[in-house]
Amino acid sequence: MEVVRIAEQLESQGVDVIHLEVGEPDFPTSASVIDRACSALRAGKTRYTDARGIEPLRDALSNWYASKGLAVPSYRIQITVGASGGLLLAFAATTNPGNRVLMADPAYPCNPRFVEAVGGDTHWIKTDVATNFQPTLSQLEEKATEIDRTLILAHPANPTGQAVPHAELKQMSEWCQRTNRHLIVDEIYQNLSFTDSLISSLAISEHQFVVGSFSKYFNMTGWRLGWLVIPEYAVKETQRLAQHLFICAPSFAQEAALACFEHDALRDAEMHRLELKKRRDLLIPRLEAMGFKIAAEPDGAFYIFVDVADIAEDGQQFCAELICKTGVAVTPGIDFSNSLPPTWIRIAYTQPADRLIEALERMARFIHD
Numbered sequence: 001m002e003v004v005r006i007a008e009q010l011e012s013q014g015v016d017v018i019h020l021e022v023g024e025p026d027f028p029t030s031a032s033v034i035d036r037a038c039s040a041l042r043a044g045k046t047r048y049t050d051a052r053g054i055e056p057l058r059d060a061l062s063n064w065y066a067s068k069g070l071a072v073p074s075y076r077i078q079i080t081v082g083a084s085g086g087l088l089l090a091f092a093a094t095t096n097p098g099n100r101v102l103m104a105d106p107a108y109p110c111n112p113r114f115v116e117a118v119g120g121d122t123h124w125i126k127t128d129v130a131t132n133f134q135p136t137l138s139q140l141e142e143k144a145t146e147i148d149r150t151l152i153l154a155h156p157a158n159p160t161g162q163a164v165p166h167a168e169l170k171q172m173s174e175w176c177q178r179t180n181r182h183l184i185v186d187e188i189y190q191n192l193s194f195t196d197s198l199i200s201s202l203a204i205s206e207h208q209f210v211v212g213s214f215s216k217y218f219n220m221t222g223w224r225l226g227w228l229v230i231p232e233y234a235v236k237e238t239q240r241l242a243q244h245l246f247i248c249a250p251s252f253a254q255e256a257a258l259a260c261f262e263h264d265a266l267r268d269a270e271m272h273r274l275e276l277k278k279r280r281d282l283l284i285p286r287l288e289a290m291g292f293k294i295a296a297e298p299d300g301a302f303y304i305f306v307d308v309a310d311i312a313e314d315g316q317q318f319c320a321e322l323i324c325k326t327g328v329a330v331t332p333g334i335d336f337s338n339s340l341p342p343t344w345i346r347i348a349y350t351q352p353a354d355r356l357i358e359a360l361e362r363m364a365r366f367i368h369d
């Protein structure tokens with residue numbers, strides 16, 4: 001937020017700021033989705049919907065999963081207020097006061113806040129480059145105690161863009177079942193994947209909560225629409241909670257999202273995914289040539305998590321000086337981690353290629369000055 005504050009201040013003074021700090025794609029929502037929203041509003045789709053979400057949207061998601069070879073019946077799909085609503089709901093359904101949630105450090109910074117909101121605590125599992133910044137079965141076996149009732153994984157994760165390797169995902173999923181623990185898998189970046197080997201947790205098991213979102217793949221961050229796949233054993237309780245916590249997700253956004261599964265929007269989403277992959281491939285060799293250390297190629301999303309240890313001692317200071325001197329905004333890694341050395345930063349490639357090249361040139365001048 002400090003970087004955003006400085007960026008806004010500089011912009012108000014007329015400085016050309018290149019925003020690589022916010023986790024939001026720069027692409028517009030597909031025209032077909034916008035048209036559908038306008039028609040829905042005119043048709044009076046402005047009231048509460050079924051708390052589970054409108055049936056055609058749950059069916060469309062179920063069919064979309066089926067098209068990927070995943071059997072997810074629509075009665076297990078809850079439409080939510082963004083992935084944020086899905087995460088809060090999943091934590092509320094699984095975590096009682098006094099329980100802890102096992103969570104990788106680094107993590108998406110809102111997750112521990114959701115856990116706190118339902119009276120739980122976070123049990124941080126320190127990770128590093130060796131395991132793609134993901135927890136492993138042996139860590140869980142060593143560290144989990146009776147009060148650790150839930151494991152959350154992000155697949156791929158923010159801030160690293162790295163997925164859980166398939167074999168580890170399978171082992172951790174089986175461990176959760178064997179030890180009677182809940183598993184929540186945040187798969188909001190699943191469709192923004194750049195590798196064929198990235199496979200949904202739903203291909204492994206049906207016993208976990210899976211969080212999805214229209215925000216990133218369909219470029220609909222402001223529409224506040226996501227979904228939660230609920231395991232059979234928790235469907236009733238989770239639906240009841242959803243009704244009490246949210247009533248429903250925005251009605252016209254749900255109607256509009258039906259267009260996401262039609263040709264035009266799917267074509268746009270796919271084009272944008274390929275554009276993000278091109279940006280990743282453009283940035284990585286150039287950043288490495290400048291002295292940034294990249295743990296491993298991100299599997300998806302639009303983030304690169306880099307270590308600036310060879311360039312600066314303090315990532316937060318590096319980010320503050322970079323924005324002030326060059327107008328390039330990136331995020332310090334301490335936003336995501338309590339345990340990593342303070343030299344990590346997150347770069348979000350949410351700008352067109354020419355702006356990314358401009359940002360690299362400004363960074364190179366900054367480093368060499």
Ligand SMILES: Cc1ncc(COP(=O)(O)O)c(C=O)c1O
Nearest residue numbers: 023082083084108158213215226
């Ligand atoms: C890993 C992760 N989960 C969830 C969210 C929240 O997404 P939404 O806009 O769907 O609420 C984000 C947003 O950046 C995220 O990075």
